[in-house]
């Protein structure tokens with residue numbers, strides 16, 4: 178048998194790659210991982226984690242405002258962006274060290290440089306060194322897309338947003354997905370004037386229509402501007418640093434920052450996929466089967482680079498399933514049904530299962546229950562924001578097939594409710610559950 182340097186080489190130390198490397202090593206494999214930027218990947222370094230910390234930071238703006246009606250007089254309250262930014266980056270650094278330590282504890286060799294495939298069993302490092310493995314896992318994730326617009330180099334993406342030197346007074350955010358809407362909320366709460374530019378006429382495609390509409394109405398009422406059916410012609414930087422944006426479909430705009438959050442592209446460029454003979458799908462993603470295997474038997478791929486569902490818990494599950502199947506003698510496949518997802522907007526949205534439209538198409542007859550209410554805290558605060566919860570039920574079986582929420586803490590509440598949806602509980606099961614009073618979540622068991 179041919180002797181290789183390692184049993185497994187993982188390219189990319191993000192959510193999927195780190196889990197796969199750690200678990201394969203725990204199963205006894207000799208593992209190396211290659212990372213060109215920072216151990217932890219998008220989620221830890223420039224995605225979920227720093228973003229959620231900014232969301233927490235942003236939320237204080239509303240809480241401090243609402244506090245007055247609860248008797249709190251807080252004079253001279255100001256926001257200091259560099260303090261929050263540096264604290265967030267320090268926390269990211271702490272987590273990066275923990276991830277690195279975990280890999281070291283499992284005796285995973287880390288190469289801190291770029292890697293590319295040099296053949297079905299070989300990886301070439303940036304240093305020129307070539308290392309071989311019986312199995313190679315590509316877990317290189319995805320990266321933000323930029324449009325082919327003149328002056329795009331003056332714009333930023335989610336990669337740069339966490340490092341901004343100063344808070345922009347005016348920011349234009351391109352995109353209608355969750356990242357665009359989350360940063361719209363963050364910058365608005367920090368006091369920036371936010372304009373969201375969308376090339377279509379809807380935000381958050383794929384989410385329940387009523388919830389999308391509710392978020393749009395609340396965002397507009399807060400003072401976030403939206404430009405629909407609009408595109409960027411060019412961006413020019415004036416001498417004073419102002420970005421002058423020539424727009425199509427709406428009036429031209431001026432801003433201090435332009436943030437493109439228009440989608441993420443699988444990281445396959447320059448990865449040597451040709452050399453290894455790995456086939457790509459029509460969106461440039463690595464094509465894999467249900468066992469995360471590419472068309473080359475020794476090469477597997479997990480996470481965003483395969484463009485199935487671009488979420489951290491999915492990449493982690495895929496990494497775990499790969500390692501258990503290939504190195505742990507425990508064949509495992511990921512079940513993609515009922516993956517919960519959230520938009521950490523202000524207020525947040527959370528969702529699991531089918532939307533009302535999808536359920537009608539799939540099942541024919543469905544029953545929909547809604548609760549449209551103003552949370553108790555909002556009432557006293559004088560905050561005119563209503564929450565909306567929706568339950569979609571298969572009329573034939575009474576099984577809950579979709580659950581959708583917008584309102585304070587919706588993602589925290591939905592995580593627990595997602596267990597019930599995954600377990601295929603019925604509306605009758607929800608009805609039989611006592612309310613926990615007084616909470617917002619009790620609406621879930623009180624819908625008639």
Ligand code: FAD
Nearest residue numbers: 189191192193213218219224292317318480481487488489
């Ligand atoms: P990644 O975590 O992206 O890791 C890939 C790694 O490979 C990176 O570290 C990269 O540097 C490295 N790499 C790439 N090419 C090479 C190479 N040739 N050589 C060496 N190293 C290489 N998901 C959620 O579930 N919840 C959220 O709230 C959420 N928020 C997000 C917010 C933002 C702003 C962004 C951008 C993403 C967010 N995501 C969220 C998505 C989540 O971050 C990804 O789905 C997840 O990180 C995918 O994991 P992965 O292992 O596939 O890739």
